[in-house]
Amino acid sequence: MALKLWASSAANALRISCSGARTPFPAFSISRCFSSVIDGLKYTSSHEWVKHEGSVATIGITDHAQGHLGEVVFVELPESGVAVAKGGSFGAVESVKATSDVNSPVSGEVIEVNPKLTETPGLINSSPYEDGWMIKVKPSDPSELNSLMGSKEYTKLCEEEDAH
Amino acid sequence: MRLQRSLEACKFGIINYFDALKLQERLVSDRKSGKILDAILSLQHPPTYTLGKRQTDHNLLVSEADLKTMGAELHYTERGGDITFHGPRQAILYPIVSLRDIGFGARNYVEGLESVMIEVASFYGVNAHAGKTGETGVWVGDRKIGAIGVRISSGITSHGLAFNIDPDLRYFKHIVPCGIPDKGVTSLKRETEMELPPDEVIHEQLIHCFAKVFRFSDIQWKKQ
Numbered sequence: 001m002a003l004k005l006w007a008s009s010a011a012n013a014l015r016i017s018c019s020g021a022r023t024p025f026p027a028f029s030i031s032r033c034f035s036s037v038i039d040g041l042k043y044t045s046s047h048e049w050v051k052h053e054g055s056v057a058t059i060g061i062t063d064h065a066q067g068h069l070g071e072v073v074f075v076e077l078p079e080s081g082v083a084v085a086k087g088g089s090f091g092a093v094e095s096v097k098a099t100s101d102v103n104s105p106v107s108g109e110v111i112e113v114n115p116k117l118t119e120t121p122g123l124i125n126s127s128p129y130e131d132g133w134m135i136k137v138k139p140s141d142p143s144e145l146n147s148l149m150g151s152k153e154y155t156k157l158c159e160e161e162d163a164h
Numbered sequence: 165m166r167l168q169r170s171l172e173a174c175k176f177g178i179i180n181y182f183d184a185l186k187l188q189e190r191l192v193s194d195r196k197s198g199k200i201l202d203a204i205l206s207l208q209h210p211p212t213y214t215l216g217k218r219q220t221d222h223n224l225l226v227s228e229a230d231l232k233t234m235g236a237e238l239h240y241t242e243r244g245g246d247i248t249f250h251g252p253r254q255a256i257l258y259p260i261v262s263l264r265d266i267g268f269g270a271r272n273y274v275e276g277l278e279s280v281m282i283e284v285a286s287f288y289g290v291n292a293h294a295g296k297t298g299e300t301g302v303w304v305g306d307r308k309i310g311a312i313g314v315r316i317s318s319g320i321t322s323h324g325l326a327f328n329i330d331p332d333l334r335y336f337k338h339i340v341p342c343g344i345p346d347k348g349v350t351s352l353k354r355e356t357e358m359e360l361p362p363d364e365v366i367h368e369q370l371i372h373c374f375a376k377v378f379r380f381s382d383i384q385w386k387k388q
Contacts, residue, residue: 046318046319067269068269068270068271068272069269069270069271070269070270070271070274071297074217074218076217089317089318092242094216094217094218095244095270095271096244096270096271096274096300097243097244097245097274097300097301097312097313097314098243098244098270098271098273098274098313098314098315098316099216099217099242099243099244099314099315099316100270100316100317101315101316101317101318103318161264161267
């Protein structure tokens with residue numbers, strides 16, 4: 001228990017943020033406290049992230065989410081042109097005999113879908129914020145992003161969930 | 165301080181797969197909106213083959229017409245996992261729980277379901293274990309005694325586990341179970357040397373173990 005508290009405050013102090021280089025995922029449970037959270041992205045309480053650049057919102061699931069899922073073996077994604085709604089499901093990831101719905105943080109139209117995920121669904125585990133991106137959406141209402149969490153809030157949510 | 169968390173356990177007899185699916189969908193929706201607390205359905209199915217989200221029907225070795233002749237149904241579902249068979253004398257548990265409230269992620273949840281079946285098998289002197297990576301489920305040696313296929317929608321689980329008490333194992337010959345060739349299936353009846361109690365007792369044991377593994381403080385029993 002003490003170790004977990006130490007790890008948690010260390011992670012908090014460090015606010016581990018990675019710019020692409022993935023460190024190998026440790027096998028033991030305190031590794032959850034080291035789930036990376038990237039500054040500059042927005043987050044949902046259901047563990048999706050969104051990167052807003054101009055008129056494009058790129059969406060995926062977070063490091064915390066992929067860690068809790070286990071190895072992703074299959075990803076179901078929508079087609080381009082499909083409409084998504086904030087909080088609504090746009091697809092699913094399958095890991096370890098469990099399929100989990102993934103929800104869109106924003107409403108809009110899907111303009112691009114990551115083609116690599118069919119062949120290499122594990123990209124979601126190895127690179128959740130970069131190569132493992134899932135869809136790109138043209139937001140219909142960019143103000144929806146304002147109600148999402150920033151990296152500080154999201155880190156706190158992860159800690160609270162893991163402290164169960 | 166431990167929060168009091170109740171589990172509502174609903175016991176059914178043999179119910180049709182489609183009816184059970186509709187019931188689960190309703191319960192998931194009610195759980196999502198907070199209308200109900202965590203629940204678990206305990207039942208058995210008539211002979212039914214089911215496929216998961218990946219629709220791996222290449223693992224079905226007979227035609228759909230042949231299935232009808234056998235008196236079995238085929239269903240495509242949204243759960244994880246590959247093809248499997250459900251039938252009478254196979255205990256099915258469908259927990260409808262909020263993963264966030266129980267403090268589990270998908271992987272731990274599946275591991276928890278495995279441990280429930282392993283523990284109940286041990287009551288009958290059967291030494292079962294979880295599979296290697298990629299072979300989820302519960303095994304006795306290299307024979308599968310329990311299968312898992314779960315769906316998680318907005319953090320609420322549905323589908324669940326299937327534990328072979330004494331189903332007709334010949335039905336498994338028509339599929340590559342869970343997409344894993346060269347491994348057999350087995351049942352509690354085959355593996356134990358003890359006399360088995362009525363199925364209802366085993367269903368209740370599974371529910372008690374589930375409540376223990378997932379840290380529920382009490383069970384409210386409901387018979388349908």
